[in-house]
Amino acid sequence: MTPARRDTLFWLAQRTSAAVLALCLLVHLAVIIYAVRSGLTAAEILGRTRGNAPLAAFYGVFVIAVSVHAPLGLRAILSEWTLWRSRSQTWAMAALAVLLFGLGMRAVWAVVQ
Amino acid sequence: MVAMAGGLTPEMEPTPSMLDVRVWHGAERGEFRHYRVPRRDSQTVLDVVTHIQRHLDPTLSYRFACRVGMCGSCAMTVNGVARWTCRTHVDQVTSDGRLEIAPLAHLPVVRDLVTDMRPFFDKWAKAKGRFQGGSTRSDPVARVLPDTPERRAVDAAIECIGCGVCYASCDVVGWLPDYLGPAALNRAWTLVNDVRDVSRLERLRAVAEAGGCLSCHSHTSCSERCPKKIAPTAGISGLKRACARAALGGEL
Numbered sequence: 001m002t003p004a005r006r007d008t009l010f011w012l013a014q015r016t017s018a019a020v021l022a023l024c025l026l027v028h029l030a031v032i033i034y035a036v037r038s039g040l041t042a043a044e045i046l047g048r049t050r051g052n053a054p055l056a057a058f059y060g061v062f063v064i065a066v067s068v069h070a071p072l073g074l075r076a077i078l079s080e081w082t083l084w085r086s087r088s089q090t091w092a093m094a095a096l097a098v099l100l101f102g103l104g105m106r107a108v109w110a111v112v113q
Numbered sequence: 114m115v116a117m118a119g120g121l122t123p124e125m126e127p128t129p130s131m132l133d134v135r136v137w138h139g140a141e142r143g144e145f146r147h148y149r150v151p152r153r154d155s156q157t158v159l160d161v162v163t164h165i166q167r168h169l170d171p172t173l174s175y176r177f178a179c180r181v182g183m184c185g186s187c188a189m190t191v192n193g194v195a196r197w198t199c200r201t202h203v204d205q206v207t208s209d210g211r212l213e214i215a216p217l218a219h220l221p222v223v224r225d226l227v228t229d230m231r232p233f234f235d236k237w238a239k240a241k242g243r244f245q246g247g248s249t250r251s252d253p254v255a256r257v258l259p260d261t262p263e264r265r266a267v268d269a270a271i272e273c274i275g276c277g278v279c280y281a282s283c284d285v286v287g288w289l290p291d292y293l294g295p296a297a298l299n300r301a302w303t304l305v306n307d308v309r310d311v312s313r314l315e316r317l318r319a320v321a322e323a324g325g326c327l328s329c330h331s332h333t334s335c336s337e338r339c340p341k342k343i344a345p346t347a348g349i350s351g352l353k354r355a356c357a358r359a360a361l362g363g364e365l
Contacts, residue, residue: 004321008360011327011353079323080288 010072017069024062049111056112063104071097132203134161136173137215140222145213146170158191158198158206162214162226175226182340185274188281189226190215195281197340217281233277236293241319242300247311255309263306270303270348272341279335279345291324295335295345298326302348305355317352317359326352 035048049055071093079085132152135145150164159177166173177187182200189198192206192213206212220228248255257264279295280286286294293301301320304310320326329349336344359365 002318002365003323004318004325004356005360005363005365007323007325007327008321008356008365012357012360076328080285080328085323 010075013068014072014076017065017072020061020065021069024058024065027058028062046111050113052112056108059108060105063101063108066104067097067101070100131210132161132207133211134165135211135213136162136165136226137222138173138225140224143222143225145215152203152210156203158189158196158201158203158212158214159187161203161212162189162198173226174224183274185276188217188276188278190217190281195278195338197276197278200340217277219281219283219286220277228277230277233280233294233296234275236297237275237300239319240293240297240301240325241312241316242297242304244304244307244310245312246309248309257308261308263308266306266348266351267303270299270343270345273299273343274341276340278338278340282334282338284332284334285328285330289324289328292328293320293325295329295339295349298329298352299343299345299348301326302352305352314359314364317356318365320352321356321360321365326356329353 035045074096075089075093078089130152132150134148134150136148137143138146148165148169150161150169153160159180162173162175163177166175175187175189177199178184179186180199182197185197187198188195190196190213191198191201192211194206195217196206198214203212214226216222216226216228220230220233223229259265259268273296275296277296279299283292283295285292298320301316305313305316310316326349329346331346331350333344333346336346339345356365
C-alpha cells in the first residue's frame with residue numbers, strides 16, 4: 001500500500017469514526033438522563049444491563065469507534081507538534097488502539113455478562 | 114526624520130497629518146525602526162514603504178512590481194496581518210495613524226521586508242502544480258465548456274497571484290514545516306479539475322501524502338485573508354474528497 005493511500009484511509013477512518021462517536025455520545029447521554037430520573041444504584045444498573053444484547057452491541061460499536069478515532073487523532077497531533085513521525089509512532093498508535101479496544105470490551109463484558 | 118528603535122519621543126506622537134510607522138530592519142534577527150510619514154489621501158501601505166525608502170532610509174529593502182494587485186510581489190505583514198500592500202489603503206488598517214510593517218511570516222527573511230519565496234514555490238512543484246497535457250500541437254484545441262462543474266471549480270480558484278498571503282496566514286504551515294500550504298494545494302485543485310491534464314492520479318498521490326491536503330485543519334485563515342477572494346479551504350476540501358474516492362477505489 002502506498003503512503004498516500006494509507007494516510008488517506010487513516011484520515012477517512014478518523015472522520016467516519018468521529019461521525020459514529022457523535023451519534024453514540026448523543027444516545028449515551030440521553031440514556032444516562034433517562035436512567036437516573038429517580039436515582040440509581042449499581043444493582044439497578046446491572047439489573048438492566050445483564051444479558052442485554054442490544055446494549056452490548058451499542059457499546060461494542062462505541063468502543064470500536066473510540067479505538068479507531070483516538071489513536072489516529074493522537075497520531076496527527078504527535079506528527080504536528082513533535083518530531084516523532086517515524087514508523088515506531090505508527091506501531092505505538094496501533095498498540096494504543098489494541099489497548100483501548102481491550103479495556104473497552106472488558107468493561108462492556110463486565111456489565112452485560 | 115529617522116528615529117532608531119526604542120521608545121517614541123514626544124515629537125513622534127501621531128498627528129492627523131503624519132503616520133507613525135514601525136518597519137522591520139534586518140533578517141531573522143533585527144529590530145523595528147520608527148519613521149514619521151506624511152499622511153496622504155488614498156495612500157496605500159506600499160506608498161508608505163516607498164516614501165520611507167525614497168525619502169527617509171534608502172537602505173530599506175522591499176519588493177514590489179506592478180502596484181495594481183497583479184504580480185503578487187508586495188505582500189507584507191501589516192499590523193500583524195498578512196496583506197498585499199499595493200491594494201491596502203492605510204485607512205483600512207489603522208485608525209490612530211500607527212502602522213507596523215514586517216516581512217511575511219513562515220518564510221525566511223532575506224533582508225528587511227524581503228522574504229525568500231523559494232520554499233513557497235518549491236511546494237507548488239511538490240504538489241505537482243505544473244500542467245501536464247496529453248495532446249500535441251497537431252491535435253485540435255480542447256473544448257472546455259464554461260458551465261461544467263470542473264470548469265466552475267477551476268474558475269473559482271484560478272486567479273491566484275502567488276502573493277503568499279495565505280501561506281503566511283496558515284497556522285498549519287507554522288506547526289508543520291512540510292505542509293504544502295493553501296496556495297500550492299489550491300493550484301493542485303485547479304489542475305485536478307482541468308479535463309485536459311493527464312497527471313491527475315500522480316497529483317492526488319502527491320497531495321495525499323504526509324504534509325498534504327489531509328493536514329489542513331480548515332481554520333479558513335487562508336480564505337479569510339486571500340486578497341483575490343479565493344477560498345483555498347474549499348479547494349483543499351475538494352482534494353480531500355478526491356483523495357478519499359481514489360483511495361477507496363484503490364487508485365492511490
